Amino acid sequence: xxxxxxxxxxxxxxxxxxxxxxxxxxxxxxxxxxxxxxxxxxxxxxxxxxxxxxxxxxxxxxxxxxxxxxxxxxxxxxxxxxxxxxxxxxxxxxxxxxxxxxxxxxxxxxx
Amino acid sequence: xxxxxxxxxxxxxxxxxxxxxxxxxxxxxxxxxxxxxxxxxxxxxxxxxxxxxxxxxxxxxxxxxxxxxxxxxxxxxxxxxxxxxxxxxxxxxxxxxxxxxxxxxxxxxxxxxxxxxxxxxxxxxxxxxxxxxxxxxxxxxxxxxxxxxxxxxxxxxxxxxxxxxxxxxxxxxxxxxxxxxxxxxxxxxxxxxxxxxxxxxxxxxxxxxxxxxxxxxxxxxxxxxxxxxxxxxxxxxxxxxxxxxxxxxxxxxxxxxxxxxxxxxxxxxxxxxxxxxxxxxxxxxxxxxxxxxxxxxxxxxxxxxxxxxxxxxxxxxxxxxxxxxxxxxxxxxxxxxxxxxxxxxxxxxxxxxxxxxxxxxxxxxxxxxxxxxxxxxxxxxxxxxxxxxxxxxxxxxxxxxxxxxxxxxxxxxxxxxxxxxxxxxxxxxxxxxxxxxxxxxxxxxxxxxxxxxxxxxxxxxxxxxxxxxxxxxxxxxxxxxxxxxxxxxxxxxxxxxxxxxxxxxxxxxxxxxxxxxxxxxxxxxxxxxxxxxxxxxxxxxxxxxxxxxxxxxxxxxxxxxxxxxxxxxxxxxxxxxxxxxxxxxxxxxxxxxxxxxxxxxxxxx
Numbered sequence: 001x002x003x004x005x006x007x008x009x010x011x012x013x014x015x016x017x018x019x020x021x022x023x024x025x026x027x028x029x030x031x032x033x034x035x036x037x038x039x040x041x042x043x044x045x046x047x048x049x050x051x052x053x054x055x056x057x058x059x060x061x062x063x064x065x066x067x068x069x070x071x072x073x074x075x076x077x078x079x080x081x082x083x084x085x086x087x088x089x090x091x092x093x094x095x096x097x098x099x100x101x102x103x104x105x106x107x108x109x110x111x
Numbered sequence: 112x113x114x115x116x117x118x119x120x121x122x123x124x125x126x127x128x129x130x131x132x133x134x135x136x137x138x139x140x141x142x143x144x145x146x147x148x149x150x151x152x153x154x155x156x157x158x159x160x161x162x163x164x165x166x167x168x169x170x171x172x173x174x175x176x177x178x179x180x181x182x183x184x185x186x187x188x189x190x191x192x193x194x195x196x197x198x199x200x201x202x203x204x205x206x207x208x209x210x211x212x213x214x215x216x217x218x219x220x221x222x223x224x225x226x227x228x229x230x231x232x233x234x235x236x237x238x239x240x241x242x243x244x245x246x247x248x249x250x251x252x253x254x255x256x257x258x259x260x261x262x263x264x265x266x267x268x269x270x271x272x273x274x275x276x277x278x279x280x281x282x283x284x285x286x287x288x289x290x291x292x293x294x295x296x297x298x299x300x301x302x303x304x305x306x307x308x309x310x311x312x313x314x315x316x317x318x319x320x321x322x323x324x325x326x327x328x329x330x331x332x333x334x335x336x337x338x339x340x341x342x343x344x345x346x347x348x349x350x351x352x353x354x355x356x357x358x359x360x361x362x363x364x365x366x367x368x369x370x371x372x373x374x375x376x377x378x379x380x381x382x383x384x385x386x387x388x389x390x391x392x393x394x395x396x397x398x399x400x401x402x403x404x405x406x407x408x409x410x411x412x413x414x415x416x417x418x419x420x421x422x423x424x425x426x427x428x429x430x431x432x433x434x435x436x437x438x439x440x441x442x443x444x445x446x447x448x449x450x451x452x453x454x455x456x457x458x459x460x461x462x463x464x465x466x467x468x469x470x471x472x473x474x475x476x477x478x479x480x481x482x483x484x485x486x487x488x489x490x491x492x493x494x495x496x497x498x499x500x501x502x503x504x505x506x507x508x509x510x511x512x513x514x515x516x517x518x519x520x521x522x523x524x525x526x527x528x529x530x531x532x533x534x535x536x537x538x539x540x541x542x543x544x545x546x547x548x549x550x551x552x553x554x555x556x557x558x559x560x561x562x563x564x565x566x567x568x569x570x571x572x573x574x575x576x577x578x579x580x581x582x583x584x585x586x587x588x589x590x591x592x593x594x595x596x597x598x599x600x601x602x603x604x605x606x607x608x609x610x611x612x613x614x615x616x617x618x619x620x621x622x623x624x625x626x627x628x629x630x631x632x633x634x635x636x637x638x639x640x641x642x643x644x645x646x647x648x649x650x651x652x653x654x655x656x657x658x659x660x661x662x663x664x665x666x667x668x669x670x671x672x673x674x675x676x677x678x679x680x681x682x683x684x685x686x687x688x689x690x691x692x693x694x695x696x697x698x699x700x701x702x703x704x705x706x707x708x709x710x711x712x713x714x715x716x
Contacts, residue, residue, distance in 0.1 A: 025252070029216055029279045074581045074597050081600040093276075105579060106215075107604035107620065 007033035008059045008099050009051040013042050015063035022089045023061060023068070026096020032103055034096075044069045049077040059102040061095065070095050072102055082111055113180040114141070116168070117707030118161055119503075120187060120482075122152050122525045123666060125160040127168050128704035129179075130711075138712055140694055143701050144168035153187055153478060158485055165490075182494040183707040184483050185503055191472055192526030192545055193421045194553045197413040198448050198465040199371050199387055212459055214294035217353040218282035221290050222310035222320045223269035224330040227357065229303050233258060236266045243309050243355075245272040245301050252277040256284030263287060270309035272355060274298040292353045306331055306358040312351075321345065321354040331358045347452060347461040371466075372412025374441075378403040386414040386443075386466060393443040394640070406438040406470065417468060425472045440471045442546030442644075444636045449560040460560065467554055469546035469637075471527055497714075501531035501541040503706030508662040509533070510705060511691045519649065519658045520691075520702070521642055521677075523667035525549050528638070530645035532658065542648040546641050548667050554633035559621060569615060570630055573608040574671060577623045587627050631672065638673050639680055655681075661688040668699035 008027055012020065020036065027034045039047060044062045048069035051060025058073030069083040081098070084091060091111055098108045115138075117128040126145045130138045144167040150156025165176050225241035230250055236242055246255050252275075259268055263286065271281065271291045278293035290311035295301075308330035310318045320326035324345045328338040341356070348354045371386040374393065379401030384393055386408075397403070408415035422436045444467045449460040479496045487494040497503075501522070508520045522529040525548045531541040548571070556567035575587040581597040584607070598614075606623045607614040617626065643655070651657040661681060663674050674690040681688040691699040 025277075025280055028283065029277060031216065031279055072581060072600060072603075075600075076597075079597075101604065105604050108600060 006056050006103075007035050008057060008061065008103065009055040010034055010036045010061045010063065011039045011047040011051040012036060012062075013039055013044075013047060013064040016066050018089070019066070019068055019087065019092050020063060022092035023063070023096040023099075026093035026098075027100045028096075029093075030097055030100035030104065032100035034099075044083065045078045045080065048080055048083075049075075057103045059099045061099055068092065068095060070099050081108070084111070114174075114178055115708050115711050116165060116179050116182045117185075117503075117704035118164070118182055119185050119500075119701075119703035119707065120148060120152055120157050120161070121666070121703075122148065124148055124700075125157065125164050126701050126704045127161070127164045128701055128708050129168050129172070130708035132712065132715075136712060136715055138708060140705070140708070142168040142171045143697060143704065144171070145700060152191075153482075155478075155482060155485060157482055158489065161482075161486060162489070176490060177492075179490065179492055181711070182483075182486055182490065182492065183497040183711060184479055184486075184494065185500045185703050185707060186496055186498060187479060187500055191425060191474060192469055192547070192549065193424050193472075194467060194469045194546075194550045195417040195421050196446070196448070196465055196467045196553060196557055197371075197417050198450055198463045199413065200463045212294070212354075213352050214276065214278065214292065216276070216279050217290075217292055217311045218278035219288050219290040220311050220313045222308065222318075222330065223290060224306065224308040225267075225269045227301060227303055227305050227307050229301075230255065230258070232303065233262050233266075236262065238265055239267070241267045241269045243270040243272065243307050244268055245295075245298055246274065247298050248274040251275075252280035252284065256281050260284075260286050272298070272301065272309070290353075292355055295355075302357065302359075307355055308358075309353075309355050311353045316352075318348065318351055318354050321356050322348040322351070327356055331356070333358075343461070347459060370412045372409035372414040374414055374418075375407045375409070376400045376403055377405045377407070386412075390443040390445040390466060393441075394644075397441060397443075398644070403439050404437060406441050414468075418470065421468075421470045422472075425470075425474075431474060436472050436474075438470045439473050440543070440545040442469045442544065442550065442637070442641060443467070444469075444546075444550065444554060444640075446554055446557055448557045465557065467550060467557065469526075469550040471543060471545035497707060498710050499539075499541075500703055501529055502533070502539050503710060504529075504664055504702045505531050505533040505539060506706035506709050507693050507702030507704070508664050508691050508706075510694045510709070511662055512695050514660055514662060517659070519646060519661045521645065521661055521663050521668075522665040522702075523547050523638060523642070523663065523673070524665045525667075528641040528645050529665075530642075530649050532649045532651075540649045542645055544641050544645045544648075546637050551633045551637050554636065555630055558629045558633070559619065559626065561619065566617070569608055569610070570617070570626060571634075572670070573610050573615075575606055575617075575623050575627055576609055576614075577606050578602045578604060578614075587623060631676075634670075634673055635676060638667065639676060642677055642680075655684045655686065658684075658686055661686055662691040663689065664691045664693070664699045664702040666700075674699075 042064050044064040044067040047062025048071035052071035052073045060071050062069045066086050069080040094109050113132050115130050119126045124145050125148045129142045130140050144164045146164040149160035225243040228242040230246040273293040276294050278291040290309050310321045312318045324338050324342045327341050373383050373385050376382040382396045382400050384396040408418040425436050446465050447462045448465040450463045452459050452461050483494040483496050516535045519532040528544045528547045533539050552567045576584040578584045583593045606617045678688050693701050
């Protein structure tokens, strides 16, 4: 399903609930909408790549278990903007914030 | 035939030119090279740089350094320059009494006044009193929103100050919308129980009440005397999206004007001029003073300290005692410096008036002969010191296609701006003025509030662009540039410098237009002022209209915009002015080294 709503897509596969919550908080603080879709694939690179490709705004996040990756449309699969295993909550917020800042054409924060 | 090498040791680069004198005594230029000067100009440590430059130049034509028959060094101008900056005004807040910053995402909009109440003491609040609640980072957005919604039934909460970056998260969960300021680092400094006013601007707008002294007076019920004392606060809050002003008992905010002091010009016509008269008045005094023997400042004042600092720095470089150092020229420039307000809670800065000064000192002759002797020993060849730098530069500049005598050159380097005019009869008039590239770097660093000089130098040197997507950027001239391969996301949304080595990002979040404006203004202030000052000194009858040709040489002539600025300026005097192109191939570099090789031919005859 491809929604036309301008939002960040988050593709998950058995995502860590705390990571997902903190990432969404990071996005919300930037005043941007996000949508979560559970997927069958486990590869976090693919999840992030597909999320960015499908998001109307070209910004996506993949979460597979405890792996988190952020992508922008136009970059190749695996060439993530950032990818972390077991991020801290603060890092989750920054990843969320960065995916929103991509849409607002603002510079990204350092992780 | 004999191979002659001209070597020019500059403050920042060492340049060589290799020429071959044939049987007919005509020179053929073979090669040239430029390397970074090793050590301070005029010291023995320059040898390393000279050797590597010679090796590079000879290597280019497949020859060895041992084939050089003669090395000619420049008689370097015995002047060194230095710069210093001092702020003239200072805003001090003795008790923490304001927050004014631009968190990227404040929430709500509007203004309110109320008593400050810590989140931990919410239960102590009393009905009927308006409160502004402040919350430290320990409390998450869920908890804050839930508690505020609870107590709002009995208490009047009019605003929230957060330490964490969660203003929008809290606002989205509140039943009643109120202004929220977040990312306040020094939340521990906020005094419980004081009156405060809070304001958040609408999206795309700036605050209006708290950047207006009468607005603060209205919200905090100030009298005329108190209103006067909050004026510096209002001024420093201009242009912010959110702010908090806290009322403190005794008007603890004051604007402190440091004693700027007087500059004493010991000259043909001795003059005394107060520093805070501004750069224009100071420069007028300098030009009216005639020949300047020394410049000093009033003891224990800003300018006194500044000139002493320069004197000390110069004595370290030249190895002469402090008392022996005579400042023979200064260039003063007005500037604004963002200075951290002491006592502010979120790292706020205030633009303070400042003045930058470049000074020039005449030293004893630099020990060039020692360098020549050492070089001769190392290379087992002849090495001599030949000719005055400015004369050599003029000779070199004359190899620029389209020039003729009389010719004026403007050599804009790092420390000083030098001008020389070579007349038809071969005589040369020359002058050295304080202030050049280093002063420009200092102005850029100061006005942009950069932490290090290196970044300021990069900004001075390269044009800017803003990366607008992974596949395109907007150049500072408005042009769009598209790339095939995705750019590194680290550059996304950033202002970058277009250097030879690729993109360099400007760490500080300053709009591209502002950086460009400051860069160009700094160059104008220093180079336009100095170019006119220097040329007027050497011009016949000190009239610029008596000069027909000006060739720009030296490091700053290679700059991407300075020559054009000067060209525009000099058009009104009917002067042909442009970047030199030494030997038609070298651009504005290598003038002195080329002159050194050429003058050998003259000496033989």
